[in-house]
Amino acid sequence: MINSKxxxxxxxSFIRILAGIVVLILAFLVGYILIKGLPYVSWxxxxxxxxSVSAGGGISGQLFNSxxxxxxxxxxxxxxxxxxxxxxxxxxxxxxxxSTLRNSIEVLSxxxxxxxxxxxxxxxxxxxxxxxxxxxxAIALTFFNLPILTSSIENSLAAVPNLQREAGVALGISKWxxxxxxxxxxxxxxxxxxxxxxxxxxxxxxxxLIFTAGQSSPVLNWTNLNPFSSTSPLNPMRPAETLAVxxxxxxxxxxxxxxxxxxxxxxxxxLILVFVFNLIARRLGNVIFxxxxxxxx
Amino acid sequence: MAENVKEKAILTxxxxxxxxxxxxxxxxxxxDFPETGITALIGPSGSGKSTYLRSINRMHDFTDYVxxxxxxxxxxxxxxxxxxxxxxxxxxxxxxxxxxxxFPFSIYENVAFGLKLDNKLSKIELDERVETALKxxxxxxxxxxxxxxxxxxxxGGQQQRIAIARALATRPDIxxxxxxxxxxxxxxxxxxxxxxxEIGDKYSIIIVTHNMQQAKRxxxxxxxxxxxxxxxxxxxxxxxxxxxxxxxxDYVSGKFG
Ligand SMILES: Nc1ncnc2c1ncn2[C@@H]1O[C@H](COP(=O)(O)OP(=O)(O)OP(=O)(O)O)[C@@H](O)[C@H]1O
Ligand SMILES: [Mg+2]
Numbered sequence: 001m002i003n004s005k006x007x008x009x010x011x012x013s014f015i016r017i018l019a020g021i022v023v024l025i026l027a028f029l030v031g032y033i034l035i036k037g038l039p040y041v042s043w044x045x046x047x048x049x050x051x052s053v054s055a056g057g058g059i060s061g062q063l064f065n066s067x068x069x070x071x072x073x074x075x076x077x078x079x080x081x082x083x084x085x086x087x088x089x090x091x092x093x094x095x096x097x098x099s100t101l102r103n104s105i106e107v108l109s110x111x112x113x114x115x116x117x118x119x120x121x122x123x124x125x126x127x128x129x130x131x132x133x134x135x136x137x138a139i140a141l142t143f144f145n146l147p148i149l150t151s152s153i154e155n156s157l158a159a160v161p162n163l164q165r166e167a168g169v170a171l172g173i174s175k176w177x178x179x180x181x182x183x184x185x186x187x188x189x190x191x192x193x194x195x196x197x198x199x200x201x202x203x204x205x206x207x208x209l210i211f212t213a214g215q216s217s218p219v220l221n222w223t224n225l226n227p228f229s230s231t232s233p234l235n236p237m238r239p240a241e242t243l244a245v246x247x248x249x250x251x252x253x254x255x256x257x258x259x260x261x262x263x264x265x266x267x268x269x270x271l272i273l274v275f276v277f278n279l280i281a282r283r284l285g286n287v288i289f290x291x292x293x294x295x296x297x
Numbered sequence: 298m299a300e301n302v303k304e305k306a307i308l309t310x311x312x313x314x315x316x317x318x319x320x321x322x323x324x325x326x327x328x329d330f331p332e333t334g335i336t337a338l339i340g341p342s343g344s345g346k347s348t349y350l351r352s353i354n355r356m357h358d359f360t361d362y363v364x365x366x367x368x369x370x371x372x373x374x375x376x377x378x379x380x381x382x383x384x385x386x387x388x389x390x391x392x393x394x395x396x397x398x399x400f401p402f403s404i405y406e407n408v409a410f411g412l413k414l415d416n417k418l419s420k421i422e423l424d425e426r427v428e429t430a431l432k433x434x435x436x437x438x439x440x441x442x443x444x445x446x447x448x449x450x451x452x453g454g455q456q457q458r459i460a461i462a463r464a465l466a467t468r469p470d471i472x473x474x475x476x477x478x479x480x481x482x483x484x485x486x487x488x489x490x491x492x493x494x495e496i497g498d499k500y501s502i503i504i505v506t507h508n509m510q511q512a513k514r515x516x517x518x519x520x521x522x523x524x525x526x527x528x529x530x531x532x533x534x535x536x537x538x539x540x541x542x543x544x545x546x547d548y549v550s551g552k553f554g
Contacts, residue, residue: 163398167460170354170394171411172387172467181414186401 030271037268040261046269050217050246055258059266061217064233065240066273069134069213070202072236073141078195080142081149088150089157090179102154109147113208116144121211132239137213144208145198152194156187185292192285196278203274206244214239215249243270307332307470307501308353313367315348315357322348324525325367330471335493335502337512337533340522341548346505349522350473353503354390355383372470391464395476397456399448399463404440407448407459411467426466434462435492454485458492465496472496474504478511490515509549513537521545 044058051057084105092098120140130136160183168178184191217240220233227234241249247266250259306329315323323345330336338346348357355376357363369376376386388411400407408427412418418426427444431437436458440451448459457477464472474493478486486508493502494515506512512519513533520530521544529536529545540546 161398163394163396164400166356166394167398167400169359170356170387170392171463172384173411173414174384177414181410182400 033264033267033271037264037266037271040265041268045265049219050262051256053255055256057256057258057262059243059246059262059269061220061233062241062243062246062266063269063273064220065134065213065217066203066242066244066270068233069137069141069209069240069242070199070277072134072138073145073202074195074199076138077142077145077149081146081153084146084150085153085157086179086184089154090175090183102151105147105150109151111144111147113144113205116140117208117211119143120208125212131237132212132214132216133237134213134240135236137209137240137242138236140208140212141202141205144205145202148198148201149194152198153187153191156190156194157183159190160186181292185289188285188289188292192281196281199277199281200274203242203270203277204244206242206248209242209245210248213242213245215241215245217241243273305332306330307372309368309370310353311368311370313349313352313365313369315345315352315366316364318362322525323352326527328520328527328530330501330503331518332470332501333498334517335497335504335515337516337519338503338505338522339507339509339512339519339548340528342507343524344522345525346522347475348525350475350503350505353471353473354387354392355381356392358383388467389469390471390473391467391469393457393460393464393472393474393477396480397453397460399451399456399459401447401449403445404448404451404459405444408462408466411463426468427462430462430466431459433465433492433496434458435488435495436462452485454481454488457481457485457489461489461492465500469500471501471503474502476505476507479507486511509537509551521548523548 046058046063047060048058049061050059088098088102092101117140120136120143124130124136124139125132130139164182164186165175165178168182169175173181218238219231221231222233224232225234226232227236229235230238232238243266247263247270250256250263256262308330310326310328313323313326313328314321326345326349328349338350340346351357352365353369353376357365365377371386371390374381400410402410405427408430409423412423412426428437428441431440436455439455440459448456451459457480461472461474461477478489481489490511493504496502497515497517504516516533518530519533519536521528521536521540521542523544529540529542531541535541536545537549540549
């Protein structure tokens with residue numbers, strides 16, 4: 001009796017220590033990046049364009065590009081991933097073919113992003129002639145993102161107990177309506193977590209974008225909202241360096257005198273961006289949950 | 298076969314056989330149910346009670362290796378007719394499961410759910426139906442002040458009564474319950490039982506239970522299943538006091554099972 005109590009206590013303390021170490025490392029990392037970077041973050045830094053040889057540049061273009069690419073690639077990949085996951089988990093027969101498909105998707109989700117980038121470069125940039133562009137980047141990110149999102153959404157759906165499906169069907173609700181109004185809302189918190197994690201990876205992604213969205217940010221005219229004009233920020237055919245790529249580039253090329261400060265500040269901004277996105281996604285998740293569970297009208 | 302329903306039956310089943318793959322799990326069940334009153338299905342584990350119950354509202358449809366044969370007649374309608382409107386059928390024959398399984402919505406939305414999707418009810422009608430269903434399930438007083446709170450925050454017994462209200466809200470004729478109180482403590486069980494007794498004179502209720510006391514307390518008729526056969530069906534009093542079959546007597550007196 002006493003022995004098992006002691007072992008129990010030791011085990012719990014041990015687990016606590018491990019958890020503490022994780023928290024400490026995380027706090028150190030976040031703290032370090034913020035303390036190093038935040039002093040250089042100013043309104044001017046966020047809203048002025050980057051400079052290529054002199055000091056005092058900002059990150060307005062890169063910041064916008066990161067968000068724009070994230071939104072675009074989610075707009076493309078989310079509906080596809082959701083559909084695929086619903087099919088795989090709710091409708092697909094349990095046979096060899098489907099389980100092979102499922103396994104391939106899991107393998108794809110660990111594909112190195114450099115490979116995705118080179119593939120995107122060969123196909124979309126060169127072969128299809130999209131050039132270094134937001135479009136090429138968004139498609140590459142979709143390739144990169146789709147398997148991850150599909151498996152995470154599928155897992156979220158699979159975690160909803162079968163009882164919920166039976167309960168819906170027993171109420172005389174069709175299978176499809178049960179999925180839309182019961183299963184997806186029940187899985188929504190975990191689906192949102194999956195989206196947030198995938199988005200974090202997109203925001204931090206550099207390798208897949210260097211070869212597809214490019215490393216330059218043309219001068220943008222923020223008042224030009226015509227997506228076909230070359231100076232418009234919305235133009236999907238223009239090259240678009242993201243924050244993560246910017247950090248990588250100024251560190252590897254260092255043509256600007258204040259590279260250290262700018263990359264520290266950019267890192268801090270990137271971190272905050274991920275955090276803000278996280279909050280927004282969860283809020284949105286709550287709103288969607290309310291809408292969906294309000295009964296389909 | 299012992300006595301079946303004398304008054305008008307709302308549901309008659311004849312020679313029901315059910316196969317899980319090659320294995321026959323029900324060996325020709327003949328059982329009728331009156332328009333009102335509570336029928337208890339009792340019998341040892343694995344005797345086919347759940348299998349039979351789930352065949353009534355066609356819950357086996359989703360398991361592709363299950364085959365059902367026999368006659369199922371609900372109000373003059375063949376349940377297994379390929380043209381049966383399953384949505385309507387399942388609104389007419391409600392079901393409550395062993396585990397409380399509220400949807401992750403508010404209490405109100407849980408009960409209104411089956412109504413909202415295809416009935417064009419006004420908000421007032423909807424409120425009325427929800428209130429009536431909650432009252433019938435004997436849970437109204439517990440929840441009337443927190444209808445907008447999540448049903449997940451309720452106790453197991455309350456959740457189970459919400460599940461009953463949810464099934465009642467679509468105004469079924471028949472309510473199927475598969476061991477609805479086996480996951481509940483005695484006090485919650487009693488609350489659910491009281492709710493059922495209260496509505497027993499308006500609906501045809503079919504309840505699977507392992508609890509002999511419960512069957513005695515609430516049911517008007519009892520059907521005893523064993524090894525995929527219906528051994529005997531009679532008034533609850535007769536089953537427990539004057540069983541005709543040896544197996545029934547052994548089971549209700551606790552000799553096995
Ligand atoms: N999905 C299934 N696939 C194959 N066999 C099954 C399946 N479900 C039940 N069976 C078998 O059918 C028989 C009847 O099972 P059923 O669940 O109907 O019994 P029950 O009377 O409800 O038992 P319990 O009191 O334990 O709930 C059992 O032999 C069981 O093993
Ligand atoms: Mg059972």
